[in-house]
Every structure is written in structure tokens, then in C-alpha cells.
Amino acid sequence: MVDSKMPTFTRPDLLFFHGASGTKLSTTPQIARFSLGIAAKDVGKAAGAFGVSIPKNIGEMIQAGQSFALCLGPDEYQLMVPMALANPLMKNFSHLRATTPHSLVDISYSQVGIEVCGPLATTIISAGCPLDLSVLPVGGCARSILDKLQVIVIKTGEQNYQLQIMRSFAPFAGKLLAKAAIQYEAELALNSGEE
Amino acid sequence: VVGPDAAEFLHRFYTNPLLHLPPGRCRYVLALKEDGFVYDDGIVACVEQDRFHVTTTSGGAPRVYANMQDYRQTEWPELNVWLTPITEHWAVIALNGPKVRRLLAPLIHDIDFSDEAFPHMSVRTGTIFGVPVRLFRVSFTGEMGFEINVPAAHATMIWEKLMATGASLGITPYGLEALLHMRAEKGYIIVGQDTDGSQTPFDLGMGWAIGKNKSDFVGKRSLKRPDIVAENRPQLVGVLTVDATTVLEEGAQISHINTSEVSETPEKMVGHVTSSYWSTTLGRPIALALVTGGHALIGQELFVPMPDKVHPVKLVKPAFYDPDGERLNG
Numbered sequence: 387m388v389d390s391k392m393p394t395f396t397r398p399d400l401l402f403f404h405g406a407s408g409t410k411l412s413t414t415p416q417i418a419r420f421s422l423g424i425a426a427k428d429v430g431k432a433a434g435a436f437g438v439s440i441p442k443n444i445g446e447m448i449q450a451g452q453s454f455a456l457c458l459g460p461d462e463y464q465l466m467v468p469m470a471l472a473n474p475l476m477k478n479f480s481h482l483r484a485t486t487p488h489s490l491v492d493i494s495y496s497q498v499g500i501e502v503c504g505p506l507a508t509t510i511i512s513a514g515c516p517l518d519l520s521v522l523p524v525g526g527c528a529r530s531i532l533d534k535l536q537v538i539v540i541k542t543g544e545q546n547y548q549l550q551i552m553r554s555f556a557p558f559a560g561k562l563l564a565k566a567a568i569q570y571e572a573e574l575a576l577n578s579g580e581e
Numbered sequence: 582v583v584g585p586d587a588a589e590f591l592h593r594f595y596t597n598p599l600l601h602l603p604p605g606r607c608r609y610v611l612a613l614k615e616d617g618f619v620y621d622d623g624i625v626a627c628v629e630q631d632r633f634h635v636t637t638t639s640g641g642a643p644r645v646y647a648n649m650q651d652y653r654q655t656e657w658p659e660l661n662v663w664l665t666p667i668t669e670h671w672a673v674i675a676l677n678g679p680k681v682r683r684l685l686a687p688l689i690h691d692i693d694f695s696d697e698a699f700p701h702m703s704v705r706t707g708t709i710f711g712v713p714v715r716l717f718r719v720s721f722t723g724e725m726g727f728e729i730n731v732p733a734a735h736a737t738m739i740w741e742k743l744m745a746t747g748a749s750l751g752i753t754p755y756g757l758e759a760l761l762h763m764r765a766e767k768g769y770i771i772v773g774q775d776t777d778g779s780q781t782p783f784d785l786g787m788g789w790a791i792g793k794n795k796s797d798f799v800g801k802r803s804l805k806r807p808d809i810v811a812e813n814r815p816q817l818v819g820v821l822t823v824d825a826t827t828v829l830e831e832g833a834q835i836s837h838i839n840t841s842e843v844s845e846t847p848e849k850m851v852g853h854v855t856s857s858y859w860s861t862t863l864g865r866p867i868a869l870a871l872v873t874g875g876h877a878l879i880g881q882e883l884f885v886p887m888p889d890k891v892h893p894v895k896l897v898k899p900a901f902y903d904p905d906g907e908r909l910n911g
Contacts, residue, residue, distance in 0.1 A: 423663025
């Protein structure tokens with residue numbers, strides 16, 4: 387259900403910047419997100435309920451199709467799946483309750499996904515994120531900040547990132563990234579013009 | 582707050598008894614710092630066994646969450662409980678007034694709205710306009726009220742549909758100022774406005790929020806400190822201007838004597854006005870204040886110096902309208 391009165395950057399699947407060098411900034415489709423709390427020793431059981439491996443080390447991500455499992459903290463994980471898989475996922479975890487203490491909380495709408503693609507992707511995100519993204523491996527994730535905002539950075543390719551931003555702050559993040567993209571695209575054009 | 586030890590965790594964290602809060606019930610709670618002073622309030626709702634939806638005072642969620650994580654990680658690591666911020670996931674629409682059930686019941690078929698099935702201070706889940714809803718029967722206005730929690734992306738649609746459907750019932754949006762007036766008429770405090778971080782539950786007339794049989798909770802031991810059990814602490818009272826027309830300034834000081842009479846020695850101020858409004862419902866101004874030994878001074882006349890002149894006031898109980906809460910039942 388897409389409400390055309392939603393603030394621009396919270397609308398899913400919206401391409402909001404397209405640059406000459408191939409930079410694309412877009413919001414991602416609406417997906418189901420869950421915060422999973424479980425002791426590290428029980429992660430294997432959670433993986434059984436999830437149907438996909440769950441990584442054990444902070445900063446690791448496992449992707450299977452359109453399902454993602456991120457390890458964000460010592461006992462904190464984020465699971466992301468297509469909307470249609472949300473109810474089956476919750477049902478599977480409810481079976482786990484009897485044997486394994488854990489917390490599964492639906493946070494689907496608490497975050498908005500912003501995809502940053504293209505040769506300038508790392509540069510653009512680095513305008514607000516202090517991490518050395520060249521060191522973040524493809525297939526890895528990190529919790530950091532974008533300017534003043536909390537962000538989860540997921541590196542899906544050398545030129546491809548998905549950022550998870552808290553919903554209220556999506557407009558700020560979207561505009562920040564767009565401004566950075568405009569600047570870097572312009573600099574690129576200027577520099578190539580000098581040759 | 583989720584996990585097999587979620588109830589125990591909350592029972593230790595807040596002043597209230599929460600260990601046996603049944604699924605579907607809500608409780609208004611107070612949070613103390615270790616020094617025994619109130620720094621937050623809110624609602625703990627048991628959505629289902631081992632799963633609690635917790636709210637805080639406005640803007641207080643990050644602070645309470647950080648505090649909860651501190652205790653969870655460093656003081657009670659043996660508890661199987663996990664904390665997840667959900668502020669951004671749920672949009673909340675408050676719907677209040679005597680006709681609330683007439684509007685909502687036909688829109689939410691999978692919830693029984695009778696008083697027996699859905700009493701005040703309860704939470705139910707269902708569907709509204711095709712969207713999942715976590716529905717709280719709670720009220721900060723003093724009217725019968727519901728807080729409609731829907732996933733944030735659907736908030737605008739739900740609001741517009743409620744306004745359209747409620748038009749024939751005379752529905753109207755109300756703003757923050759209106760809410761502040763209504764809650765003050767009922768004597769409901771705002772932490773951070775009627776409190777300044779140095780009030781105990783007793784100072785606020787809320788000793789009832791402390792579980793009598795609890796072996797421990799954050800701040801419990803401090804409630805026995807000599808200065809906490811002393812007489813003449815600043816206490817929350819209601820204040821009515823004798824002229825029944827002057828709206829006191831928030832922050833105005835309170836004195837035992839009429840300070841317009843010149844005095845050789847400085848006069849000690851014994852309190853200050855924390856909240857002050859013109860009550861349309863009552864047709865007169867009302868105010869809340871913290872006054873030294875205030876509980877024992879109810880019924881007495883004191884004085885409030887204001888820029889124009891010194892105003893005589895009377896101290897009353899801090900509940901001006903519907904003191905027995907009958908309007909909560911519609």
C-alpha cells in the first residue's frame with residue numbers, strides 16, 4: 387500500500403537521483419525486518435527457524451535470495467525478508483519459544499532502505515560516514531553514522547550499498563546523499579572536461 | 582521488551598508490581614533513578630506472555646532504552662530479556678471522547694469493545710482498514726480514549742479514514758495545547774514539566790505506584806534516605822487564583838506572605854507554579870505547583886508575586902475535573 391502523501395524518501399522503490407556517471411540513489415522495496423535477540427550459543431537454532439544461516443561475527447551478513455541475516459552485536463541480529471515470508475518466519479520462531487529464549491520483534495517499518503549504486507557509491511556515502519568503506523568487505527555490514535544519523539551500511543557489491551535509515555530521518559539522509567551525489571558528479575564532469 | 586525474563590526485568594526496573602501483569606493488561610509506571618527521583622513515566626502493556634510494549638514520556642524513549650540496556654548488560658546479565666526500540670515502527674493516533682467506541686467498534690471487527698472484554702488499561706490486537714493494529718485503551722485526556730498503533734507507513738491513510746468516517750459524529754483533530762489543558766484538569770503530570778528530576782513518587786502523591794511487596798527496584802533503597810523521608814519536601818498541589826480570572830505564569834514563585842508589603846528581611850519562596858492554563862471546561866484558571874509541605878497546606882491561602890501584582894491563591898488537591906474518573910468509561 388503506497389500512500390502518495392508519504393514523505394518522498396519514505397516511499398518504497400523510488401529512484402530519486404540518477405547521475406551521468408551511473409550514480410543511482412533509490413529507496414528500496416518495502417521488506418519485512420525483524421530484530422532478533424538470542425544468545426550467540428543458540429544462533430544455530432535460530433538459523434533452523436529462519437531457514438538461512440545466521441552469521442556469528444559482528445559485521446557479517448549472509449544473503450540467500452532476497453533474505454538477509456546481519457549480525458550487528460554480541461546478541462543482536464537483523465533479519466530481512468520479502469513481505470510474503472514475514473508470517474511464515476514469525477510462525478517458525480514461535481515454535482522455538484518453548485525451548486530457546488529469544489526475542490523476535492517486527493521492525494519492518496522502523497527503517498527505510500536507501501540503495502546507492504555506481505562508481506561514486508563509496509565516495510558519496512563517505513561524505514557522511516566516517517568508516518573506511520574500502521575495508522568493509524563485499525557481503526559485510528556495519529552499524530555506523532551518516533552525519534548525525536544512525537545507519538546500517540550493507541555492502542552488496544564494490545559499487546553497491548544498501549543503507550538502513552530510521553524512518554523519520556529518511557528525508558534528511560536522502561537529501562544528504564543526493565547533495566553529495568550532485569557535488570561529486572559535477573566534480574567528475576568538471577575534471578573530465580579538463581582533459 | 583521480550584523474553585522469558587521480561588516481566589522480571591520490568592518488575593526490577595519500574596516502581597510498580599509488574600511480575601504478574603496478565604497478557605492484555607496495561608499499567609501506568611514510574612521510573613526512578615538510583616537516587617529515588619522520578620525521571621520518566623509511561624505505560625507497560627503485556628501484549629502476550631513474555632512480550633511487553635513499553636511507552637515513555639514524550640522524548641524519553643532513547644534515554645529509558647539506554648538506561649534499560651545499562652541494567653540489562655551490566656547489572657542483570659543473567660536475565661533472558663532483549664530490548665528493541667519500536668518508536669519508528671508504530672505510528673500512534675490518540676482517539677478520545679464519549680463517542681469513541683461508536684466510531685471504532687464498526688471499523689475493527691476482530692476486537693470486542695464491550696467494557697467486560699476490553700476494560701480501561703488494556704491492549705488488544707486486530708485489523709483496521711486492512712492494516713494490523715495494536716490498540717491500547719488508555720487515556721491522557723481523561724476522556725474514554727484509545728491509542729491506535731499502526732505500522733508507520735499506513736498512518737496517513739488511517740488518520741484520513743478516521744476523520745472521514747467520524748465526520749458524522751463530529752470528530753475533530755485536537756492539538757498539543759488542548760491535550761495539556763485536559764490532562765492538567767485531571768491532575769495528570771508531565772515528567773519534566775511538573776517534575777524537575779528531584780521528586781519522589783510520594784512528593785507527587787503517587788506512592789500508590791510503588792509495589793508494596795517488592796523486594797527491590799531501581800531507586801528503592803534511596804526512598805529511605807533521611808532527606809527523602811523528611812517533612813516539608815516540595816509536594817505537588819493544585820493552585821486556584823482567588824480572583825478566578827488570573828492565569829498564573831509557569832515558573833511563578835509562591836510565598837506564605839503577601840510580598841507586596843515591604844519587608845526588611847528577604848522572604849523565602851516556598852514553591853513554584855509548574856503548569857498553568859485557562860480551563861475552558863471549568864471556566865476558570867487552574868495550575869499545578871510544587872510547594873514545600875504542600876500536602877499539609879491544602880485548603881490554605883498563599884501568595885504568588887506576578888509582574889502586575891501579588892495574587893492570593895488557594896492550594897487544592899491536584900485534580901480539578903472528574904476526580905473519580907467516570908468519563909474514562911464513556
